[in-house]
Amino acid sequence: MALAKITQVSGRAVCVSGNDIDTDRIIPARFMKCVSFDGLGEFLFYDVRKNEDGSNKPHPLNESRFNGATILLSGANFGCGSSREHAPQAIQKYGFRAVIAENYAEIFFGNSTTLGMPCLCASREDIAKIAAAVQANPQLEVVLDVVAQEVRFGGQTIKTTQRESARDALINGRWDSIGELIDGKDAVAKLAKTLPYLAA
Amino acid sequence: MAKSLIQKVWDAHTVRQLANGQTQLLIGTHLIHEVTSPQAFGMLRDLKLPVAMPHRTFATVDHIVPTDQFAEPYSDPLAQAMMDALRKNCAEFGITFFDRQSGKQGVVHIVGPEQGITQPGTTIACGDSHTSTHGAFGAVAFGIGTTQIRDVLATQTMALGELKVRRIEVNGKLHPGVYAKDVILHIIRTLGVNGGTGFAYEYAGDLFDRMSMEERMTVCNMSIEGGARVGYVNPDETTFAYLQGRPYSPKGADWDAAVKRWKSFASDAGCHYDDVVKIDAATIEPTVTWGINPGQGLSVSEFIPDPAKATSVDEKSSIEEALAYMKFKPGAPIKGTKIDVAFLGSCTNGRLSDFQEVAKYMKGRKVAKGIKAIAVPGSQIVALQCAKLGIDKVLSEAGFEWREAGCSMCLAMNSDKLVGDQVSASSSNRNFKGRQGSPTGRTILMSPLMVAAAAITGTVSDVREVFAVSAN
Numbered sequence: 001m002a003l004a005k006i007t008q009v010s011g012r013a014v015c016v017s018g019n020d021i022d023t024d025r026i027i028p029a030r031f032m033k034c035v036s037f038d039g040l041g042e043f044l045f046y047d048v049r050k051n052e053d054g055s056n057k058p059h060p061l062n063e064s065r066f067n068g069a070t071i072l073l074s075g076a077n078f079g080c081g082s083s084r085e086h087a088p089q090a091i092q093k094y095g096f097r098a099v100i101a102e103n104y105a106e107i108f109f110g111n112s113t114t115l116g117m118p119c120l121c122a123s124r125e126d127i128a129k130i131a132a133a134v135q136a137n138p139q140l141e142v143v144l145d146v147v148a149q150e151v152r153f154g155g156q157t158i159k160t161t162q163r164e165s166a167r168d169a170l171i172n173g174r175w176d177s178i179g180e181l182i183d184g185k186d187a188v189a190k191l192a193k194t195l196p197y198l199a200a
Numbered sequence: 201m202a203k204s205l206i207q208k209v210w211d212a213h214t215v216r217q218l219a220n221g222q223t224q225l226l227i228g229t230h231l232i233h234e235v236t237s238p239q240a241f242g243m244l245r246d247l248k249l250p251v252a253m254p255h256r257t258f259a260t261v262d263h264i265v266p267t268d269q270f271a272e273p274y275s276d277p278l279a280q281a282m283m284d285a286l287r288k289n290c291a292e293f294g295i296t297f298f299d300r301q302s303g304k305q306g307v308v309h310i311v312g313p314e315q316g317i318t319q320p321g322t323t324i325a326c327g328d329s330h331t332s333t334h335g336a337f338g339a340v341a342f343g344i345g346t347t348q349i350r351d352v353l354a355t356q357t358m359a360l361g362e363l364k365v366r367r368i369e370v371n372g373k374l375h376p377g378v379y380a381k382d383v384i385l386h387i388i389r390t391l392g393v394n395g396g397t398g399f400a401y402e403y404a405g406d407l408f409d410r411m412s413m414e415e416r417m418t419v420c421n422m423s424i425e426g427g428a429r430v431g432y433v434n435p436d437e438t439t440f441a442y443l444q445g446r447p448y449s450p451k452g453a454d455w456d457a458a459v460k461r462w463k464s465f466a467s468d469a470g471c472h473y474d475d476v477v478k479i480d481a482a483t484i485e486p487t488v489t490w491g492i493n494p495g496q497g498l499s500v501s502e503f504i505p506d507p508a509k510a511t512s513v514d515e516k517s518s519i520e521e522a523l524a525y526m527k528f529k530p531g532a533p534i535k536g537t538k539i540d541v542a543f544l545g546s547c548t549n550g551r552l553s554d555f556q557e558v559a560k561y562m563k564g565r566k567v568a569k570g571i572k573a574i575a576v577p578g579s580q581i582v583a584l585q586c587a588k589l590g591i592d593k594v595l596s597e598a599g600f601e602w603r604e605a606g607c608s609m610c611l612a613m614n615s616d617k618l619v620g621d622q623v624s625a626s627s628s629n630r631n632f633k634g635r636q637g638s639p640t641g642r643t644i645l646m647s648p649l650m651v652a653a654a655a656i657t658g659t660v661s662d663v664r665e666v667f668a669v670s671a672n
Contacts, residue, residue: 018521019514019517019518020393020394020493020518022493022630022632022633024611024630024632024633024634024635025632025633025634028634028639029263029611029612029613029635029637030612030613030637032235032263032613033235033264033276033278033279033281033282033613034278035238035239035242035281035282035285036238036239036242037239037346047633047634047639048633052639076394076514077393077394077397077427080393080394080427080493081329081424081630081632082328082329082611082630083236083327083328083329083331083343083344083345083424084235084236084345085236085239085327085345085346085347086236086346088345089346103394103397105394105397105427106397106398106427106429107329107343107344107345107424107429110344110345110348111345111346111347111348114345114347114348115347163361164220164221165220165221165222165361166220168219168220168221169220169222172219172220174219174220176347177218177222177224177351177358177359178247178350178351178354178355180218180219180224180359181224181351181354181355181357181358181359182249182354182355184215184216184224184355184357185355187215187216187224188215188224188226188252188355188356188357191213191214191215191226192226192253192356194212195212195213195226195228196454196457196458196461197228197319197322197450197458198228198253198256200255
C-alpha cells in the first residue's frame with residue numbers, strides 16, 4: 001500500500017490561540033451523529049465560530065483573509081479529551097494539512113499522524129512569531145519541513161520537535177500502519193496461541 | 201528483573217517491532233459502539249478484509265440511545281441510522297452485540313466488566329477515551345480513534361509507542377462524604393489535565409487496596425482527563441471476587457488457572473517507575489470543578505480563583521477564559537452556586553453502588569423546585585439491580601426522572617441536553633465548553649452524592665452539611 005511521503009507542507013497559516021483546546025470544541029458531539037467523516041469540515045470549531053442562529057462569531061476561521069489556510073497554529077495540550085477521530089478528520093476535511101502547537105494530547109496526536117497530518121511542536125515564542133507574521137500578512141507562505149524539523153516563513157526559521165516514530169512514519173510514507181500490521185499476520189496467530197483468553 | 205504490570209502485559213502482547221520503532225501490540229479484547237465504529241467498518245469493506253477475531257470483538261450501543269424511548273424507530277433518524285449500522289455490521293461480521301433487546305446493553309465501559317469480558321493481564325481497545333476504566337482490573341486498556349478501530353478489526357493488533365509509568369500512591373482513610381470521584385478529581389487537579397501525557401498511571405496504596413471494583417473503575421475512568429493514556433490498579437482478591445461467576449469469566453479448572461495467571465501480572469516489588477506521586481487520603485475533600493476542564497477543581501469549601509492572583513500568564517488567561525464562560529465571580533465561594541440540572545449517571549458514576557449510595561440518603565428527601573434531575577443507569581443490568589432494591593422508586597419519589605440505560609447527558613448525543621447557559625451538577629467526567637449539549641451550557645463535576653445534595657438544595661452544597669454522612 002503505497003502512501004505519500006510527507007516531508008513538507010507549505011501554504012498559508014492561521015492561528016487559533018488558546019491552551020487545552022479539547023476535542024469537543026474542535027467538533028461538538030452532536031455532529032458525530034454520522035456514519036461517514038465526509039462533511040465534518042464545515043462543523044470544525046462550530047460552537048466557537050457560530051452563534052446559535054448560525055451567524056458568525058468573531059473567530060480567525062471566519063476571517064476571509066485566512067481562507068484557504070492549510071497550517072493550523074495553536075497552544076498547549078491541543079486536542080485533549082475524547083478519542084474521537086472526528087476531531088483531526090474535521091481539521092483535515094476543513095482543508096488543513098498540518099498543525100503546529102506547543103504540544104498535543106496523546107490520542108489526538110496518534111489519530112492525526114495516522115491520517116498523515118503532521119503535528120509538530122514548537123515553543124510558544126516561536127509559534128507567536130509565526131502567528132504575528134501571518135497576522136501581518138495572511139498571504140505569507142509558511143513552509144513546514146518535517147525532515148529538517150523546522151518551519152520557514154518570511155525569512156525566519158524556527159525549530160520544531162516531533163516524536164521520532166511519527167516523523168519516521170510521515171517522511172517514509174508509513175503513517176498508516178495497516179499494511180505493516182497485516183504483514184504480521186503469522187506472528188499474530190502464533191502469539192495468540194500463547195494467550196489462553198483468546199481461545200475461540 | 202522486577203517488572204510493572206504494564207511492562208508484563210506489554211511483553212506478553214508484543215507481536216513485533218515496526219519499522220518506525222513502534223510496537224505491534226496484540227489487542228485481546230476489542231469493544232465497539234455505534235459512534236466511532238461505522239466509518240471503521242466502511243474502511244474494512246474498502247480493503248475487502250474480514251474481522252480478524254470476531255469472537256474477541258464485542259459491541260453495544262450507548263452514546264446515541266434515547267433514555268426516554270425504547271421502541272424503534274427512534275424519533276431522531278440520525279440516531280436510528282447509527283443503531284441500524286451497528287446492528288448490520290455486527291450481523292455481517294459475526295460480532296456479539298449486546299443490544300437493547302438482550303437486557304445486557306449499557307455504556308460500553310460498564311458492560312465489559314459486568315459480563316466478565318474485562319480481565320486482568322489483558323489488552324483492551326475501544327474507540328472511546330474512557331476505555332481506561334477497564335484498567336481497574338489490571339488490564340491495559342486504550343482509547344483509540346476510528347482508523348485504529350479499523351486496524352484492530354482487521355488485524356486484532358495496533359501500532360503503539362511505549363508509555364512511561366507513574367505510580368500514584370494514595371494511603372490513609374477518606375473522610376466521610378469523600379468518594380472515589382473526589383480522589384480522581386483531586387489527582388487531576390494536583391497533576392494537571394496534561395500532567396499524564398506520555399504516562400500510564402498505576403494507582404496504588406492502601407486506599408486502592410480497600411476500594412471496591414466499582415470505586416477503582418471510577419478512578420481509572422478519568423485517567424484520560426489527566427492526560428494519561430491508560431490507568432490501572434494491580435489485580436487482587438477484590439478483582440477476582442468481582443469476576444467469579446460472570447458470564448465470560450473462566451469456569452472450573454480454567455478459573456483456578458486464570459487466577460494464578462492473573463496474579464502473576466501484578467507489578468513486582470521494586471520494579472521501575474518513571475515517577476512516583478504520594479497523596480494522603482485524609483487531605484482530600486469533596487471536590488467540584490469550577491471551570492472548563494476537569495483539572496479546574498476545588499474542594500467544596502474553597503473559593504473560585506481570581507485571575508489577579510494567578511502566578512503565571514498562562515494560569516491567568518486560563519482562569520479568565522473559564523470565568524468568562526462559566527459566568528462566575530472570582531473569589532466567590534463555589535458552595536452556593538445555583539444549579540439548574542442534576543445528572544446522575546455515565547461510565548464514571550453510573551454503577552449500582554453509585555445509585556445505592558444516593559438512594560441511602562435521598563429516601564424521604566425531595567429535589568428542589570425548578571431543578572431538572574435525571575438518573576440514568578449505566579446499563580440495563582444496573583437498572584435491573586436498582587429496581588430489585590427499590591432504588592429506582594426512591595429516586596423517582598425524590599423527584600429524579602429514572603431513565604433507560606445509556607451515556608445520556610454526559611455528552612448529550614441523545615435528546616438529554618442542557619438548555620442555554622443552564623448549570624449542571626453532574627456525576628460525569630467532562631466539563632468542557634458545550635459538553636452537555638448546549639453551546640453555552642455549564643457543567644460542574646462532582647460525586648454522585650454531591651449531585652444529590654445539589655439537587656435537594658438547588659445549589660452546589662457540601663454533602664456533609666446536607667446529609668448525616670457516615671464513614672464508607
